[in-house]
Amino acid sequence: MSEKTLVEGIREALDEELARDPNVFITGTDIGPRGGVFLATQGLYAKYGPRRIIDSPLAESSIIGVGIGAAMNGMRPVCEIQFADFIHPAYNQIVNEAARMFYRSGGQYCVPLVIRCPYGGGVGGGLYHSQSVEATFAHVPGLKVVIPSNPRDAKGLLKSAIRDNNPVLFLEPKKGYRAIKGEVPEGEYTEPLGVAKVTRAGDDITVYAYGMMHFYCVQAADQVAEEGISVELVDLRTLNPLDKATVLQSFKKTGKALIVYEDNRFVGFGAEIAALLCEEAFEHMDAPIMRLAGPDVPAVPYSRPLQDWFMPDVQRIVEAMRKLAAY
Amino acid sequence: MSEKTLVEGIREALDEELARDPNVFITGTDIGPRGGVFLATQGLYAKYGPRRIIDSPLAESSIIGVGIGAAMNGMRPVCEIQFADFIHPAYNQIVNEAARMFYRSGGQYCVPLVIRCPYGGGVGGGLYHSQSVEATFAHVPGLKVVIPSNPRDAKGLLKSAIRDNNPVLFLEPKKGYRAIKGEVPEGEYTEPLGVAKVTRAGDDITVYAYGMMHFYCVQAADQVAEEGISVELVDLRTLNPLDKATVLQSFKKTGKALIVYEDNRFVGFGAEIAALLCEEAFEHMDAPIMRLAGPDVPAVPYSRPLQDWFMPDVQRIVEAMRKLAAY
Amino acid sequence: MLKLDTAGAKDHNSHAQEHPGQATAHSAPTPDCLVEMYEVMVRSRRLDERCWLLHRQGRIGFHISGIGHEAAQVGVAFAMQRGHDFLHPYYRDLAMVIALGMPMRAILLGSFGKQGDPSSGGRQMPNHYCYKPASIFSVSSPVGTQLPQAAGLALAEKLKGGNRVTVTCIGEGATSEGDFHEALDWAGVHRLPLVVVVENNEYAISVPMHLQMAVERVADRAAAYGIRGVSVDGLDVFASYAAAKEAIDLARAGAGTTLLEVRVARITPHSSDDNDATYRSPEEKARVRAQDPLPRFQKQLVEMGLLTPAMIAEIERRAQAEVDDALRYAENAPYPPVEWAMGPVFAD
Amino acid sequence: MLKLDTAGAKDHNSHAQEHPGQATAHSAPTPDCLVEMYEVMVRSRRLDERCWLLHRQGRIGFHISGIGHEAAQVGVAFAMQRGHDFLHPYYRDLAMVIALGMPMRAILLGSFGKQGDPSSGGRQMPNHYCYKPASIFSVSSPVGTQLPQAAGLALAEKLKGGNRVTVTCIGEGATSEGDFHEALDWAGVHRLPLVVVVENNEYAISVPMHLQMAVERVADRAAAYGIRGVSVDGLDVFASYAAAKEAIDLARAGAGTTLLEVRVARITPHSSDDNDATYRSPEEKARVRAQDPLPRFQKQLVEMGLLTPAMIAEIERRAQAEVDDALRYAENAPYPPVEWAMGPVFAD
Ligand SMILES: Cc1ncc(C[n+]2csc(CCOP(=O)(O)OP(=O)(O)O)c2C)c(N)n1
Ligand SMILES: Cc1ncc(C[n+]2csc(CCOP(=O)(O)OP(=O)(O)O)c2C)c(N)n1
């Protein structure tokens, strides 16, 4: 084992899957010699060449559409969308096509396609390099949505995603690419899709998070632990299909839930968690279900103080944890 | 006053606004001589001519993009997307552009644009002529989302939408176009955006709905009334911005909530209502918050029994009402 | 046999071993082949007409027609290595899918939304063909989406060193969609083994060509992508076949993509939901009807001495019998069980 | 003065009464005009260089550059009726927005994300220009989206019977986006008063032209839309001006849209986030640097006797002073209050 960054975990997964399966190939803009704008594909072009690492025209709908076609012809494409903000032109191919192909063809064709996509704010990216898109896509039946929160999961989940026979939107917390470090086992291992993980056991409150917000929640939980607040932390990891059992189980223990996400709050993913809990675990509810989320303005503004205002951070999570615990 | 259908209410609104304001024009496919595939624009081409009723190329992203540009140059375009299923190619122009323009230009440019769009199932439309898209778009700050449930509101809300200085997604329950009839006042009146309506006062349970499902809920409420269940029915009418006050007020009275929507259940609009209630009216909760919604399969299947399986209907609403009342 | 099998999901997208025997190249339409083409046209036409009737009778809920497009479709289909080459069609391609071997029973099960419908198991609307045994991919309603996918099929074929050509079809109206443009950029850059057939019937539902685009010929659009553009009389089987054959041969030989415009006639309303009297005059409709490619092809074959009145009658009889059989079969089939609506949503 | 005013939302999109005096046509670049063009190029270049420096110093968070694009931009801008005609630009259009009258202070407020940034009030990244007093629309990050919007601006102008021409700019890479295609279909069908300027620097970040499209010239793409396509040396002010002037005059006269390709050089990395050593060799970079349009234009004007060493020095002095002033101003400006993040999200 060795300490790696999140982006290194992703790069290792890509490298190993390219080596393992000749049907895997990567496409997207700047993923070739440039190695991707976040260097997730660095070195792969030199190693696997232009037939496996294919720089695409600047046209997201076709990056996905071509991926769907290639997948239906026996390949396992990994398509990179440079920023989640730029997945929007591909919305039709993802939602109407990739997600529905297996169902609509009565199972004749499946679409083993991975869409890798950095998301999230706090990096000075302004309105269009900061967006979170998980709620939008988690709403789509037929599409798996996966978000890793640490290098180990990043590698193991991405490998599972590539081997999955369904389209998987793999959202990578870009602020965590280098900021989040951790042990990554060498060589072959996978993490299953559709399984949440209790990353910290606790008794007083349950906090649900994923991606960068999970990273902050770990720190916040450490902080409130000193005050005697025992936090159970659930890393959702896969948003669709959601691991309902793990989500409900923790809540039944603590009776108090906080959901943290940086996407816009209204109709965000946290709403589904809240709805699920108060629908299926009503008798265990000991407090209002709290959401700490990005505010309902179009996206993260650029200017430093404005960005800071937008982003949930450790301090705000601490405050929310305290408030919930004190209820 | 006279009895009209929902689509007639829409047509009247268009006609009156075209007559009232020379900056209003309509574009989309088949909205010209054909009068729209649902005849919402029937007769308008003959009356206003090809400079005001502009049949577009078959290209949704540009239908919206051209609308945005025209709006920024002083017009009030009403863009028709033929079916909600076909709004997906325009997702980028709607979300990244129309909804963000006012905010991103620091208020220099606003986008007074209406996107009219039939949505919903139960019409034998199969996977791609039945979709509900309200949750996806209600999540987008900067975009108003309006859904009328009756002819009077259809006319009054559409007139307000056309006069609004923001992009408004105006979703029309296509199954209700002719099925829903009601009184429509002659001539000028408007209904305000952002205001929900208690369409039936009651004491036992609150039911939240919109569009076609509201129509069914009225019938279901009648039915259970005979059994002594008193339903308060809230027609949300505008999903974003949501009329939180009315939503909360009714719940504080009844303590029991059922949300009915035909969109896929998971991360659907009902999740937001549930989250809101259990976050801000926890002390009033007397029962689990129930959602009756479309199942999480890609969309409404075509074959009759499969379609019937998918669609919430009066009978299922009645059962849900009974179950909630009995809790 | 037509019952859909969703087991073995891991093999869904593997094409290599299927129907190797069906791969048949037609270097030129032999006399036999011409008669077969004619028979496919007749079969398609009779089925199509029956569907219109069934719709008027309220027995099926929807129909969208290929009437007037058959010559082009048959020309293209017979230029393919049928069963081996890929087809990513659109909703008007009835004659094309029949030519590739999709059974009428299968098609009508779709029209009725009945159990066993191989296209989608009753999930999609009628005429949304999908038939893997004949290498036919799933028709989507959102127009244009098949183009980038077809480019992807062709790209994968090239990467794998395979020799299948991908043929995809689209209406002229849908060439205004961004997906058309994006797909052809890939096609040009990678010289993909792809033929994009534009079935130009001059209308997108009610919107006439001149409001869709400002070019004379859809084939003119090829110039934007560094690919071949060819426009032919799609009412003529010979012209359609020759152009398609050349395009497919070039694609297979590594010479890249052709944008092949076939100029056809939409003799019916857009679909059973349409009323074309709102935008086409009776005179115009009569003019379009007069372009019918079926009598024209019949006349050509008769003049060539390939068709006799007896053969014509026999072909008609067989087509009617086939339609009758398929209709009985589909109408008597049960509806799918509701489990078919439930999924599976995900492949294993 | 640069403080953003969000009041009076109802008037946001009314353009008729603004700055009528600023409408100045340049039928040919007069000597004075040529010198002014040169000065704009110098001003843009000095500001641009300073931004790179500021970024290396960690004083600003991001910069994306127009260095190497200035000749084309100035040529186009001076062919416009500045302030009257619309510009829907993209992120590289620094020289263009300066030419249209956007003050350096305003630009640098954006680079620093400071209060008063007129482009977006600190919400957008640097170089996402928007300046209504000069009829400049808001730059978006998602590439290509400005094209349908520009078509819409032009369509509205035509519907209203106005005489503004809309100019919009885009990189060659972004012409692969579907929005490019869809917009030009409208432009062709409605003969819109629109000029689409493609600034072709042969790279989309790291992706070279030959992997983006299979045409020699982006202007070739015009053939798909029934519009004019013109390709000029965008390193040359005269050629750029002449081609733009003709295109704008034609657009204003009702002759429709031109797709104007200006072939330029991206002398810098894509942006301050890029490292172009990963995909361009030192030799290639040297070759690109040698194409610098600024010394070329200076030499031309000197040879024409329009520029003297003294004038050159004075122009440099003024540009440096302007940059220094703007930098002081922007760096000393406060950050926006957090209320600026909160909205308003909706117009009244
Ligand atoms: C994305 C999308 N937008 C709109 C529609 C509705 N629609 C179905 S067919 C059609 C016209 C297509 O015209 P064309 O491409 O010329 O094909 P044709 O039907 O004439 O063969 C339209 C607008 C659709 N199916 N998909
Ligand atoms: C829709 C979208 N996809 C990806 C990006 C990321 N991106 C920003 S600029 C750029 C390259 C643009 O190249 P080109 O259009 O040639 O313009 P240039 O920068 O060379 O002037 C890319 C890929 C984006 N901004 N928007």
Ligand SMILES: [Mg+2]
């Ligand atoms: Mg057509």
Ligand SMILES: [Mg+2]
């Ligand atoms: Mg470029």
